[in-house]
Amino acid sequence: xxxxxxxxxxxxxxxxxxxxxxxxxxxxxxxxxxxxxxxxxxxxxxxxxxxxxxxxxxxxxxxxxxxxxxxxxxxxxxxxxxxxxxxxxxxxxxxxxxxxxxxxxxxxxxxxxxxxxxxxxxxxxxxxxxxxxxxxxxxxxxxxxxxxxxxxxxxxxx
Amino acid sequence: xxxxxxxxxxxxxxxxxxxxxxxxxxxxxxxxxxxxxxxxxxxxxxxxxxxxxxxxxxxxxxxxxxxxxxxxxxxxxxxxxxxxxxxxxxxxxxxxxxxxxxxxxxxxxxxxxxxxxxxxxxxxxxxxxxxxxxxxxxxxxxxxxxxxxxxxxxxxxxxxxxxxxxxxxxxxxxxxxxxxxxxxxxxxxxxxxxxxxxxxxxxxxxxxxxxxxxxxxxxxxxxxxxxxxxxxxxxxxxxxxxxxxxxxxxxxxxxxxxxxxxxxxxxxxxxxxxxxxxxxxxxxxxxxxxxxxxxxxxxxxxxxxxxxxxxxxx
Ligand SMILES: [Zn+2]
Numbered sequence: 503x504x505x506x507x508x509x510x511x512x513x514x515x516x517x518x519x520x521x522x523x524x525x526x527x528x529x530x531x532x533x534x535x536x537x538x539x540x541x542x543x544x545x546x547x548x549x550x551x552x553x554x555x556x557x558x559x560x561x562x563x564x565x566x567x568x569x570x571x572x573x574x575x576x577x578x579x580x581x582x583x584x585x586x587x588x589x590x591x592x593x594x595x596x597x598x599x600x601x602x603x604x605x606x607x608x609x610x611x612x613x614x615x616x617x618x619x620x621x622x623x624x625x626x627x628x629x630x631x632x633x634x635x636x637x638x639x640x641x642x643x644x645x646x647x648x649x650x651x652x653x654x655x656x657x658x659x660x
Numbered sequence: 661x662x663x664x665x666x667x668x669x670x671x672x673x674x675x676x677x678x679x680x681x682x683x684x685x686x687x688x689x690x691x692x693x694x695x696x697x698x699x700x701x702x703x704x705x706x707x708x709x710x711x712x713x714x715x716x717x718x719x720x721x722x723x724x725x726x727x728x729x730x731x732x733x734x735x736x737x738x739x740x741x742x743x744x745x746x747x748x749x750x751x752x753x754x755x756x757x758x759x760x761x762x763x764x765x766x767x768x769x770x771x772x773x774x775x776x777x778x779x780x781x782x783x784x785x786x787x788x789x790x791x792x793x794x795x796x797x798x799x800x801x802x803x804x805x806x807x808x809x810x811x812x813x814x815x816x817x818x819x820x821x822x823x824x825x826x827x828x829x830x831x832x833x834x835x836x837x838x839x840x841x842x843x844x845x846x847x848x849x850x851x852x853x854x855x856x857x858x859x860x861x862x863x864x865x866x867x868x869x870x871x872x873x874x875x876x877x878x879x880x881x882x883x884x885x886x887x888x889x890x891x892x893x894x895x896x897x898x899x900x901x902x903x904x905x906x907x908x909x910x911x912x913x914x915x916x917x918x919x920x921x922x923x924x925x926x927x928x929x930x931x932x933x934x935x936x937x938x939x940x941x942x943x944x945x946x947x948x949x950x951x952x953x954x955x956x957x958x959x960x961x962x963x964x965x966x967x968x969x970x971x972x973x974x
Binding site: 613615617618619620622623624625634642643644645646647648 | 672674749770771788
């Protein structure tokens with residue numbers, strides 16, 4: 503049995519939807535929080551602390567009937583930058599792509615600056631992603647402040 | 661003469677290139693020497709101060725009127741519909757339908773950028789909370805060029821609260837286009853933030869921290885003073901620390917003859933009145949230049965091409 507099939511046995515297979523794999527162990531719940539923010543009705547099957555191919559542990563989430571786009575996936579990038587996304591149709595993987603850090607986040611996170619105008623106006627938050635020396639910062643398009651990614655990761659776990 | 665500012669929003673100092681900044685500096689000098697020109701004739705400018713700031717408002721409104729423009733607007737949010745719960749987006753769209761340009765000040769960061777996105781006319785930021793106040797930086801540049809005869813290659817000391825002072829952050833960013841050498845003089849607790857220093861390093865700009873005000877004076881062309889606010893420091897240390905960042909006339913005995921002392925005003929006690937009578941004091945001329953810098957900006961934003969009716973324009 504291949505490694506991939508063994509994973510499928512660990513959590514029940516889905517007919518169509520999305521499988522997010524290789525989530526760092528412990529980050530799965532954060533991602534579930536984000537998914538439920540976007541769609542409270544979403545049907546999920548979750549595997550936590552599964553053995554990973556490279557040794558160590560990972561989390562894995564199966565999402566019924568919701569085929570992720572790259573931008574859906576990118577919203578999860580801060581929490582699981584090395585995860586992979588598998589799009590499933592008819593129990594088969596029809597497309598597979600890595601979650602990549604996007605250039606910007608639009609309407610995903612609230613600005614950590616409480617005096618930012620975005621909190622009072624009918625406007626999407628907009629952040630540019632700045633990467634320097636392995637540190638990721640998000641700079642608000644409106645108030646022009648840059649914030650460490652950890653501030654947004656805390657938002658994500660709610 | 662065409663100009664690079666026509667119909668542009670001016671929200672953040674980072675939006676302006678070296679060319680834009682030079683345009684404003686040169687135009688400001690021209691307008692100062694030419695006297696009033698009707699460059700805003702038949703233009704209606706909205707002056708919207710959602711937060712009171714008498715000094716900034718008077719400077720902008722003087723600039724508009726000196727150029728023959730007319731004004732509508734308000735000087736604080738007390739009587740506006742914002743008080744009744746209308747969004748800024750709605751207020752600005754309504755005002756933009758009346759006026760040819762909007763000057764605005766607002767207590768929240770990002771308000772001017774948002775306004776520019778919903779307004780169909782140019783928006784000029786007169787201060788958005790703790791974020792940006794680009795015309796302050798423009799008048800600083802105009803004044804530096806005026807008293808030094810150039811902007812390129814100057815040595816500039818920034819003194820006082822360099823941590824929270826948006827004025828010095830914006831000035832450092834704008835002067836960064838002109839190959840400066842910076843000296844930062846501040847209490848340790850109020851040092852220049854790392855992200856600003858990182859930006860300067862990335863731009864290849866030389867800067868160093870200097871311990872004392874007296875030490876830096878002989879090394880610079882411009883001494884830019886700012887206030888160290890009491891609430892930013894430990895109260896028991898405040899008197900001792902703040903006194904080290906107070907400029908007195910006798911400290912200027914080893915200054916270069918071209919040194920000029922600048923300050924965004926209002927000052928409290930960081931520049932002793934004895935300095936006012938020295939040839940180094942330039943802060944009152946600097947404040948006056950606020951009107952010319954704003955005239956230069958407005959005339960550029962509102963006119964595609966400007967015919968100068970006088971000879972000798974640069
Ligand atoms: Zn913001």
